[in-house]
Amino acid sequence: MSVHLPLADVWSALEEVRARRPLVHNITSYVAMAISANTLLALGASPAMAHAAEEVEDFVATADALVINIGTLSSDWSVAMRKAATHAGEVGKPWVLDPVGCGASAYRTHAAVALAALAPDVIRGNASEILSLAGEGSGGKGVESLSNAEEARGAAMALAKRTGAVVAVTGAVDYVTGGGKPIAVRAGHALMPLSTALGCSLSAVIAAFTAVRPPREAALAALAVFGAAGSAAAARCRGPGHLPAEICDALHLMTPETLGQYARIEVPAAG
């Protein structure tokens, strides 16, 4: 049994993002930069991309939230990521970790584990990444998941307990947990995994919501809004090519009706 959470709370969080226009500092992969920036702008937030160790603390200090994505990691960036995450903790800015490809190489897994230890507010990944980061998986196939989100629910709960972060594991159905029984978010479309960096963009959208809501509510709102945008976008596409552009339009034009049509949040019933 599960309880359907009303989407009115999600909508009001989106209205607050649009009104406050939070500045989201992105230390993200080369692949994801442009689409993440466009997604944030379409959502109503303001993106900044800066990764030099010399200036990440300045950007963290000014920003309303931070997202760190290890998709195209290298040693210089790794230093800057840890510095930014540490400073986010010092100045009390919420931050989101996207452990892209965790498990695909020892280097990447170590980097993800080290960042996860710096108290992110939210960790978002696919099933393989979450299983690997929780120490339960054998890694993905490159950056794609070999497992279903369902299989990573236990790992997500364990990871949430260990790190104190809210963990979102995304797939055909998404799950969000702060350590307890995961809440399911049903939204999105099968075309989405065929367009690169949409998961990365979702992590940036979660960061935008952490500027206006506590981590769990932020993650749920972001998954619902972004998933609904994906579904609305896919309805206008004949393939994956125009999906990123259509998602931006759908975010820009999002209404309570579209949100209600395409997203569902299922809270497990107590007991």
Next chain:
Amino acid sequence: MSVHLPLADVWSALEEVRARRPLVHNITSYVAMAISANTLLALGASPAMAHAAEEVEDFVATADALVINIGTLSSDWSVAMRKAATHAGEVGKPWVLDPVGCGASAYRTHAAVALAALAPDVIRGNASEILSLAGEGSGGKGVESLSNAEEARGAAMALAKRTGAVVAVTGAVDYVTGGGKPIAVRAGHALMPLSTALGCSLSAVIAAFTAVRPPREAALAALAVFGAAGSAAAARCRGPGHLPAEICDALHLMTPETLGQYARIEVPAAG
């Protein structure tokens, strides 16, 4: 009182770009690379992206113009940028500085000031960036401007006098000054700030025009052509998602009629 400059000069500059197909060397941000390259190709110019200190001088020597954009600055790139700018001066190639996020961190402001001292032909930025580079501002919110272009007109004039560059400060209305009273360019559309790196692409377009016109005429032509393309593009969009693609199409299909419909250049009357 202002005088409307005929757009015939702009059109003839665009025809010359299309005929000569200038090679524009871009040392630009990761976010802006693909869209800048596509914008230059659609305009009729030829882009090259190269940033290694070992080869930037070779590219400057071959190119017809250079654009340096500090959007995703780091120490290695900073060295290459200064080397390229210095060599552009030595071999007499025009170059454009885009001081992205100047004022958002001390690191970035210092880099922008150092580059501005290397005699760029044109500096293009938003109001916050120009105010900061002129030493008058307190910085932007990340890479977005907190000020209107109007508020930066005095700073633009001072910056032009100090550096010898033509300064273009862009916003809802754009202003171009070589130290004297700014010329206003009215073009563009309110959707444009919702799509990332369009300002960066505009700086690349200015560089293309500096290959065929002196700096002030180049900046004016670029602002008019790019702004008109933005307006024509926005007329075909329901949100910001398809704007970059539509701008490329509009540049590719630009006619004197579209230019005349969407762009206006206002030269302040003497006295």
Next chain:
Amino acid sequence: MSVHLPLADVWSALEEVRARRPLVHNITSYVAMAISANTLLALGASPAMAHAAEEVEDFVATADALVINIGTLSSDWSVAMRKAATHAGEVGKPWVLDPVGCGASAYRTHAAVALAALAPDVIRGNASEILSLAGEGSGGKGVESLSNAEEARGAAMALAKRTGAVVAVTGAVDYVTGGGKPIAVRAGHALMPLSTALGCSLSAVIAAFTAVRPPREAALAALAVFGAAGSAAAARCRGPGHLPAEICDALHLMTPETLGQYARIEVPAAG
């Protein structure tokens, strides 16, 4: 005289890509990353982007094929590229070299020559790049070709003999040679050179096909499929802006009929 090769073999190779979903490890330019990833996903392959020297060997080991593209080369990346290419040889993974801008700087030419000596399975470039890499050219204009593919056929044959690679030189007509008389592939559209990084994406597509076919068949199949997608895409475009998105849709929706409509492979008659 030439013989038209039936496209049934190309179609069956594409079906095998779609069925096996090969993981393609990309060490590619910043400009090309997002479009390469999207192209591979639309084709039916799975992309991974990773360039840190610490992890490229892990990715090579997991991947089904590798593509190395020197479009935005720097010293750190150069080290990782050589390491990855060497490891691909050690573990028997096919790899494709895209010598972007070879000839445009001494630095870039040296890097391309060093990589070509590491036994790539396929080398793909435009005429200027292939002429330069074969030691016969004087370099391109930045990354654009100043020569026709026809002019580089002899250089392609010589380069294939020297390196042992299959060489594909692409232009209005493409040519593929393993050292013998080149096979011509007629596909593609005049709009394609006006959209950045499509050649880079084609190299990634060749890599995907090397996971299911020997190098020469892989190159021919990739040129036919990608060219047909480009033609089908261009038929839906009024300019270059939407071409990358339309190419992804065309790859995703590719049928034997579309392939037959837009691609032709001409094998020179014996004697």
